[in-house]
Amino acid sequence: MVRCSRYLFLRIREIVTLEGSEKQPMVQFKGIYKRFGNVVAVEKMNLDIEEGHLVTLLGPSGCGKTTLLRMLAGLEDPTEGDIFINGVRVNDIPIHKRNLGMIFQNYALFPHKTIFDNVAFGLKYRNVSKKEMREKVASALEMVRLPGVENRMPSQLSGGQQQRIAMARAIVIEPNVLLMDEPLSALDENLREEMRREIDNLQQELGVTTIFVTHDQREALSMSHKIVVMKEGRKQQEGGPQEVYNEPVNHFVADFLGHSNFIGGQIVDVKDDTVKVKIETGENLLALNKGRFKEGDKVELVVRAQRFDVYLPEEFEHDITANFFEGRIIDRSYMGGEVSYFIQLANGREIHVISMMRTRIYKVGDDVCVQVAPSHCHLIPLQ
Ligand SMILES: Nc1ncnc2c1ncn2[C@@H]1O[C@H](COP(=O)(O)OP(=O)(O)OP(=O)(O)O)[C@@H](O)[C@H]1O
Ligand SMILES: [Mg+2]
Structure with missing residues (x-):
């Protein structure tokens, strides 16, 4: 009975709303x-x-x-x-x-x-x-x-x-x-x-x-x-x-929800679909252009730990070398269905990567390549 009357009430509201009146929060x-x-x-x-x-x-x-x-x-x-x-x-x-x-x-x-x-x-x-x-x-x-x-x-x-x-x-x-x-x-x-x-x-x-x-x-x-x-x-x-x-x-929201890597940088080029960010360590990274930033803006790149792909150097066969780093595993922990790595990049930075266990598991000391797609590089203003 309770369910029925509530359902009818909601339906009536829906119909009234469809007929044009502004829905009241x-x-x-x-x-x-x-x-x-x-x-x-x-x-x-x-x-x-x-x-x-x-x-x-x-x-x-x-x-x-x-x-x-x-x-x-x-x-x-x-x-x-x-x-x-x-x-x-x-x-x-x-x-x-x-x-x-x-x-x-x-x-x-x-x-x-x-x-x-x-x-x-x-x-x-x-x-x-x-x-x-x-x-x-x-x-x-x-x-x-x-x-x-x-x-x-x-x-x-x-x-x-x-x-x-x-x-x-x-x-x-x-x-x-x-x-x-x-x-x-x-x-x-x-x-x-x-x-x-x-x-x-x-x-x-x-x-x-x-x-x-x-x-x-x-x-x-x-x-x-x-x-x-x-x-x-x-x-x-x-x-x-x-x-x-x-x-x-x-930064606060990105940090509070999920495991994120933050990389500071400045926008050096804006194209229709991508922006190029020169990061602190000197490399250029590509991110999707969502129209929010212009050349010269100081930004932070947010990359979720799950978004990096990790390969052994001999496994890496991609032609695209954008957003690519070399590094070494310095820490590893199992977390049930996934593995958490800390990777020291050749440029001196440390990144956090979480990898699903469907790929191989790397050891501490392994040399690896790391790549992230521009669509997984999210830009926020530098605060
Ligand atoms: N009755 C009160 N007198 C004085 N300060 C208060 C009172 N109630 C809340 N505060 C203060 O207001 C702020 C917000 O408190 P609130 O309890 O709303 O936080 P919360 O987000 O629910 O935190 P939690 O996750 O710990 O429950 C805190 O700094 C708290 O100390
Ligand atoms: Mg509370």
Whole structure:
């Protein structure tokens, strides 16, 4: 029933949208600042979140992720700026009237209440009959794949199961927005992976707009419609997972997501399809021309560790010698399905290369050739 009505609601919205009216973001932060004394926790935050999307706030500890969620939830007032939910300014609307589901790191189940009472908690203040309450709780437990546990106590469930109960409690009220603050950080690696998939499925099934906080890049990349990368209270970049990973706008984003090599240089030639960059060590490297830089610009080349191809000199048969280096393996470590190498190049630089194990494995001391395609050389401004 819950699923059906939500589906119909989404379809109607979709049809209305197709007929031309501007689609209203479900959540909008406009010019948000939050200061605690001298600490600026969130600065100049403008962010739109589309209905039905799962958006991840990603960034290092202390960058303001929790503070942003708490302001949306009504647990904290912004120092400046406006917050809208479904087009309605909510700055002055109290927490219980914002209709948000919240899940936090430590589940926060009531230990002395049954699972039924835990899940039904949010319904108690909502004028719901006993019968309806039982139905809604049963349906929420079914959605998190734990039907029939109403009479158990939280201590009788595993960590992963307790986290699912926390999810059931959050979705039972059919929230406008689901807020999840590092919900998986208390779980071990295998369970995290499983729960990540479950949250993903549940979110898609319900179509509920979700804001998910993490500082785990894999979590962010695997689940999100959009990733918002934050640093020291400021948004650095927002975009789809592939966009943020492949087209980072600055050093911080490139460094935070993935293993990157940074090579400083200056643009010396601009052609239609490529730009030539003279790098610190004197060589010229080619990168694709995406129209962002002109001759003379100082840049950093970002090359993901996975993007270098490594060969033994006698194996290297390519005619194209662009973006080619000679070097020697100085360190090697196995990482399950891949091997991580540090390679000292003949020009004195050290690079990090991650190679899938489908090719041969090199030893420390092997002389090698390294090449990277211009399409894998991403340019960012030198900061
Ligand atoms: N109530 C408060 N009083 C004073 N400073 C605060 C308060 N809450 C947060 N801060 C500060 O605001 C900044 C942002 O904190 P926040 O908890 O939002 O970071 P976070 O990105 O969630 O970090 P983490 O990944 O560690 O959870 C930090 O410098 C923090 O110390
Ligand atoms: Mg936090």
